[in-house]
Amino acid sequence: MTTSVPSxxxxxxxxxxVAKHPHVVKAPFGATRNDDYYWLRDDKREDKAMxxxxxxxxxxxDTVMAPLKPLEDTLYTEIVGRIxxxxxxxxxxxxxxxxxxxxxxxxxxxxxxxxxxxxxxPEQILLDVNQMAQGKGYFSVGDAEVSQDNRILxxxxxxxxxxxxxxxxxxxxxxxxxxDTVEGVSANVVWADDNKTLFYVENDPETLLTVRVKKxxxxxxxxxxxxxxxxxDDSFYMGIGRTRDDKYITICVESTVSSETRYAPADNPERxxxxxxxxxxxxxxxxxxxxxxxxxxxxxxxxxxxxxTAPTDATTRKQWSDWVAHDDKVYIENFELFDGFTAIEERxxxxxxxxxxxxxxxxxxxxxxxxxxxxxxxxxxxxxxxxVNSEPDTEWLRYSYTSLTMPAxxxxxxxxxxxxxxxxxxxxxxxxxxxxVTERVWVSARDGVKVPVSLVYKRGFKKDGTAALFQYAYxxxxxxxxPAFNLPAISLLDRGVVYAIAHIRGGQEMGRQWxxxxxxxxxxxxxxxxxxxxxxxxxxxxxAKDRVAASGGSAGGLLMGAVANMAPQDYRVMVAQVPFVxxxxxxxxxSIPLTTxxxxxxxxxxxKAYYDYMLSYSPYDNVTRQAYPALFVGxxxxxxxxxxxxxxxxxAKLRDDxxxxxxxxxxxxMEAGHGGKSGRFRRYRELAESYAxxxxxxxxx
Numbered sequence: 001m002t003t004s005v006p007s008x009x010x011x012x013x014x015x016x017x018v019a020k021h022p023h024v025v026k027a028p029f030g031a032t033r034n035d036d037y038y039w040l041r042d043d044k045r046e047d048k049a050m051x052x053x054x055x056x057x058x059x060x061x062d063t064v065m066a067p068l069k070p071l072e073d074t075l076y077t078e079i080v081g082r083i084x085x086x087x088x089x090x091x092x093x094x095x096x097x098x099x100x101x102x103x104x105x106x107x108x109x110x111x112x113x114x115x116x117x118x119x120x121x122p123e124q125i126l127l128d129v130n131q132m133a134q135g136k137g138y139f140s141v142g143d144a145e146v147s148q149d150n151r152i153l154x155x156x157x158x159x160x161x162x163x164x165x166x167x168x169x170x171x172x173x174x175x176x177x178x179x180d181t182v183e184g185v186s187a188n189v190v191w192a193d194d195n196k197t198l199f200y201v202e203n204d205p206e207t208l209l210t211v212r213v214k215k216x217x218x219x220x221x222x223x224x225x226x227x228x229x230x231x232x233d234d235s236f237y238m239g240i241g242r243t244r245d246d247k248y249i250t251i252c253v254e255s256t257v258s259s260e261t262r263y264a265p266a267d268n269p270e271r272x273x274x275x276x277x278x279x280x281x282x283x284x285x286x287x288x289x290x291x292x293x294x295x296x297x298x299x300x301x302x303x304x305x306x307x308x309t310a311p312t313d314a315t316t317r318k319q320w321s322d323w324v325a326h327d328d329k330v331y332i333e334n335f336e337l338f339d340g341f342t343a344i345e346e347r348x349x350x351x352x353x354x355x356x357x358x359x360x361x362x363x364x365x366x367x368x369x370x371x372x373x374x375x376x377x378x379x380x381x382x383x384x385x386x387x388v389n390s391e392p393d394t395e396w397l398r399y400s401y402t403s404l405t406m407p408a409x410x411x412x413x414x415x416x417x418x419x420x421x422x423x424x425x426x427x428x429x430x431x432x433x434x435x436x437v438t439e440r441v442w443v444s445a446r447d448g449v450k451v452p453v454s455l456v457y458k459r460g461f462k463k464d465g466t467a468a469l470f471q472y473a474y475x476x477x478x479x480x481x482x483p484a485f486n487l488p489a490i491s492l493l494d495r496g497v498v499y500a501i502a503h504i505r506g507g508q509e510m511g512r513q514w515x516x517x518x519x520x521x522x523x524x525x526x527x528x529x530x531x532x533x534x535x536x537x538x539x540x541x542x543x544a545k546d547r548v549a550a551s552g553g554s555a556g557g558l559l560m561g562a563v564a565n566m567a568p569q570d571y572r573v574m575v576a577q578v579p580f581v582x583x584x585x586x587x588x589x590x591s592i593p594l595t596t597x598x599x600x601x602x603x604x605x606x607x608k609a610y611y612d613y614m615l616s617y618s619p620y621d622n623v624t625r626q627a628y629p630a631l632f633v634g635x636x637x638x639x640x641x642x643x644x645x646x647x648x649x650x651x652a653k654l655r656d657d658x659x660x661x662x663x664x665x666x667x668x669x670m671e672a673g674h675g676g677k678s679g680r681f682r683r684y685r686e687l688a689e690s691y692a693x694x695x696x697x698x699x700x701x
Contacts, residue, residue: 108679137671142187256600302326383482404456443536454483469543475506476555553577561619573697627660
């Protein structure tokens with residue numbers, strides 16, 4: 001590790017001026033707040049003054065970052081240089097074809113292809129996304145589904161980044177693109193067995209909520225598409241699918257705390273039957289196979305979920321029977337059904353594992369009928385899960401495995417004999433896993449709770465309190481941030497930086513209670529856990545107190561904003577990508593995408609108790625006169641999940657109140673949405689820029 005002379009930002013230019021226009025934001029019960037920067041919101045993205053401000057911030061960022069351009073270029077070259085550019089996914093078989101995705105050298109987007117019968121057969125290209133994306137600043141393909149007779153491809157694409165997709169169709173025999181299009185939909189499509197009827201989910205054009213399931217018949221105008229189901233409760237999301245045995249089409253709706261499923265025969269999907277009516281605090285996720293429903297549910301107090309079964313004609317929870325019991329210490333996350341066994345994704349002690357439940361004795365692997373058998377893990381901190389297992393009539397299970405030192409790996413396990421085959425490991429050019437060490441430590445939070453932390457660093461690292469630390473977390477929606485291989489982060493490790501993932505409350509690493517303890521009126525646990533992990537790692541000698549970087553995006557950007565207000569002295573630099581920082585104003589506005597879906601995550605600020613609590617941590621509302629860490633803030637103009645004006649307003653307010661001298665830069669991608677730029681290389685250019693900013697602040701070259 002080499003320590004630099006003082007930061008490249010010794011003499012900063014003046015940041016852009018932004019006008020203040022007082023605006024009163026009212027709550028239904030009478031509370032008011034003034035928002036000087038509310039005017040930066042423009043739903044159409046056309047306001048000249050707003051666009052001028054964003055462009056001025058981009059120009060300022062260009063100027064500030066100019067001295068670091070050589071480091072940024074070096075980082076980008078390093079990151080892209082590790083990528084095998086002509087790579088391909090593991091093929092999987094479905095209805096007589098082998099499907100896979102591949103990349104060609106120098107190209108940004110994938111090619112989706114298949115071969116009939118075997119991988120030795122001629123290749124048939126389904127979609128060349130490179131051609132489709134030509135001339136577009138952003139392009140993404142959602143679902144791409146082949147009809148049951150293998151002849152017609154339906155796919156959904158988005159050329160803006162707001163996750164408003166358009167469905168298109170292609171004849172795979174002739175290559176003809178049909179004139180049929182369906183606009184304003186989600187990425188989700190499902191074929192019926194007649195090979196001409198396609199089910200899809202229509203979005204509300206303003207809120208982008210998934211509101212209606214419709215069906216389109218090939219060769220007919222989309223204006224004639226038939227309404228199948230409409231969801232009236234705007235706190236529910238909606239998705240469609242086919243069951244494991246391919247017999248039923250399902251419509252699944254779910255909120256943060258409940259769910260409901262309807263199903264219809266795929267060969268005659270005229271009438272959908274309700275499997276079990278929705279109940280608050282009851283979630284269920286069904287699959288149909290072998291003449292019955294198998295359902296993952298938290299019903300009857302099964303907080304960490306259990307598996308139940310039900311007859312095919314079930315219409316009420318009273319017909320459910322327990323199968324795999326609830327366990328207070330084991331969270332059931334997912335499952336896959338096969339002819340002779342069931343594979344269950346679980347979490348125990350903060351780590352993932354795959355459990356095999358056999359229908360009959362499998363003594364070759366030491367398992368009796370009904371007894372669990374666990375797939376072996378090789379490291380103390382890792383991520384394991386089910387891979388693509390498209391066909392159930394097999395004794396082979398495909399699963400994925402990765403860690404902070406092991407690139408993404410796909411194995412195939414013979415569940416009868418225990419034989420394991422390596423199908424593919426993500427190639428990383430020039431990488432030697434033996435040069436790095438991963439470990440798992442526990443840090444005590446201020447309320448005594450033990451928080452797991454996954455760490456990786458270069459072999460030879462000395463825990464002497466002098467190193468730089470890069471700490472990442474998310475901590476919302478019950479999303480677990482598992483210790484997976486991070487190809488770009490090698491550039492940090494090779495420079496002596498310690499990389500840490502803090503598995504804080506609000507995620508689900510330690511089970512459902514871990515999530516519940518980091519949401520609603522317990523949300524501040526997420527922020528204090530993160531701060532306490534930082535302090536704990538510094539105390540244990542993993543880093544110097546003045547050489548800590550923090551990073552998070554979206555709800556993890558909220559985390560960054562809250563922590564910057566609460567403990568700015570603990571961080572030298574922060575990266576906040578597409579940060580959700582204006583919590584109260586956004587949650588008071590039901591017209592903004594995602595708002596109503598998320599009352600059970602953050603609370604409904606129309607209720608004073610939630611309003612007051614959210615106001616006490618909302619980053620925008622709690623900016624105060626103090627010295628802030630250096631900040632790199634990024635957003636996308638067309639982001640539909642966290643609107644661009646949230647970080648824009650936040651940065652403007654930070655500039656008002658920051659008494660420190662460390663730089664604050666704000667980069668807006670004027671073409672992209674929530675996921676940033678599309679294409680596999682362009683996003684690494686953005687990442688290299690933020691890495692350069694961080695490394696300079698940490699005193700690392």
